[in-house]
Amino acid sequence: MIGLLKRDLALALRAGGGFGLSLAFFLIFTALVPFGIGPESGRLAEIAAGLLWLGALLACLLSLDRIFQLDWEDGTLDLIATSPLPLEAASALKALAHWLTTGLPLVAAAPILGLLLNLPAAGFPWLIASLALGTPALSAIGTFGAALTVGIKRGGLLLSLLVLPLYVPTLIFGALTATRGAQGLDAATPLILTAGITLGACAILPFAAASALRVNLR
Amino acid sequence: MSSVWEYANPRRFMATSGALLPWVSGLAALVLVGGLVWGFFFTPNDFRQGSTVKIIYIHVPAAIMATSAWFMMLVTSLIWVIRRHHVSALAAKAAAPIGMVFTLIGLFTGAVWGQPMWGTWWEWDPRLTSFLILFLFYLGYMALWEAVENPDAAADLTSVLCLVGTVFAVISRYAILFWNQGLHQGASLSMDAEENVADVFAYPLWTCIGGFFLLFLALVLYRTRTEIKARRLKALIAQEQMA
Numbered sequence: 001m002i003g004l005l006k007r008d009l010a011l012a013l014r015a016g017g018g019f020g021l022s023l024a025f026f027l028i029f030t031a032l033v034p035f036g037i038g039p040e041s042g043r044l045a046e047i048a049a050g051l052l053w054l055g056a057l058l059a060c061l062l063s064l065d066r067i068f069q070l071d072w073e074d075g076t077l078d079l080i081a082t083s084p085l086p087l088e089a090a091s092a093l094k095a096l097a098h099w100l101t102t103g104l105p106l107v108a109a110a111p112i113l114g115l116l117l118n119l120p121a122a123g124f125p126w127l128i129a130s131l132a133l134g135t136p137a138l139s140a141i142g143t144f145g146a147a148l149t150v151g152i153k154r155g156g157l158l159l160s161l162l163v164l165p166l167y168v169p170t171l172i173f174g175a176l177t178a179t180r181g182a183q184g185l186d187a188a189t190p191l192i193l194t195a196g197i198t199l200g201a202c203a204i205l206p207f208a209a210a211s212a213l214r215v216n217l218r
Numbered sequence: 219m220s221s222v223w224e225y226a227n228p229r230r231f232m233a234t235s236g237a238l239l240p241w242v243s244g245l246a247a248l249v250l251v252g253g254l255v256w257g258f259f260f261t262p263n264d265f266r267q268g269s270t271v272k273i274i275y276i277h278v279p280a281a282i283m284a285t286s287a288w289f290m291m292l293v294t295s296l297i298w299v300i301r302r303h304h305v306s307a308l309a310a311k312a313a314a315p316i317g318m319v320f321t322l323i324g325l326f327t328g329a330v331w332g333q334p335m336w337g338t339w340w341e342w343d344p345r346l347t348s349f350l351i352l353f354l355f356y357l358g359y360m361a362l363w364e365a366v367e368n369p370d371a372a373a374d375l376t377s378v379l380c381l382v383g384t385v386f387a388v389i390s391r392y393a394i395l396f397w398n399q400g401l402h403q404g405a406s407l408s409m410d411a412e413e414n415v416a417d418v419f420a421y422p423l424w425t426c427i428g429g430f431f432l433l434f435l436a437l438v439l440y441r442t443r444t445e446i447k448a449r450r451l452k453a454l455i456a457q458e459q460m461a
Contacts, residue, residue: 208378
């Protein structure tokens, strides 16, 4: 188990593309926002929290088709499926590896980008907390989507279409936490609901992902 | 009366549905035309909304059938996953585009109705937004059916997507309630609520709902038959090539 996790992390770090790419995308997305809606700091402050959540979501989406695609192409996925490790655990590990290489860096980068977008000071702890608690759900849902589309050539676009509606609840509660926090309101309830969705997604979706993988490997 | 599972046999299903289809279609047309004519020409205008209230006879039934179609797909997907009856999976596939069109009709008539009533075509309101997400779910579901080549694998994958999608659709519905409070009115039909629409509107409305339901049934039967025929054709072509 640890071996698989270590291997995925090492691949993501060394093979290039996966690890830095979504972080760079997040940065570019944030840098483009003022061009799109104008650089007035008051207006930016108002929407910064929601925009950062949206950017994190899109950056996460960008890296999803790498979760299984390379392993599928070179046959590693068959080896994983025939190993004694249950496929459910393998899917969960894949989701964890994806979160460690994309979600966690996004959480770390969010405060700096928050400064760029003039996020009010009160919003920072809520933004970080909501991203830290919410992005694992994005990884788990994304792993399920990647498992559904693993056998399909150029499945990336289809993957986005399948995954984006599933991202809605996480986005609503996560962005609500950050926005309410930035306005100086109490944001504990949406934060708890974000965490609830993450827990539910991590509990259920590895099973769904594993069953989709079994169909695709048949 | 024998077990309902016997209709999982495609031959049995084709025979029964073929005999049933003209009756269901005829009844659907009759009830639908009757309900719409009743609603459009023989009910008074609402004292606040004027004649625009008559969109209700299309809007509400379409919205009800849009969610019902997804529920039907959920049930047939479960039957496929558990009992592996092909007709069930094909019925789910056949229902998806119909449900999508009902969703679209609901969204469109809602926009047409909302413009004079609320002064806007679209509002990010819980009901409207969750319907838009339902529309996206239909699109994704249909796209996945088209993308997977092996029919059994496609049936399996779309079933899993349907199950997971249902869970997330329900969560979205309640998540959106938190996010924004909306313009859309509450339920207008129920058994006990006081805020029901007046009886003079309710009876033709129920007739239209019945008509839409029969229309959905007829279309699903028709499309399922087409799917079965298409699959038989494919099998025949494969047989030819083997020989």
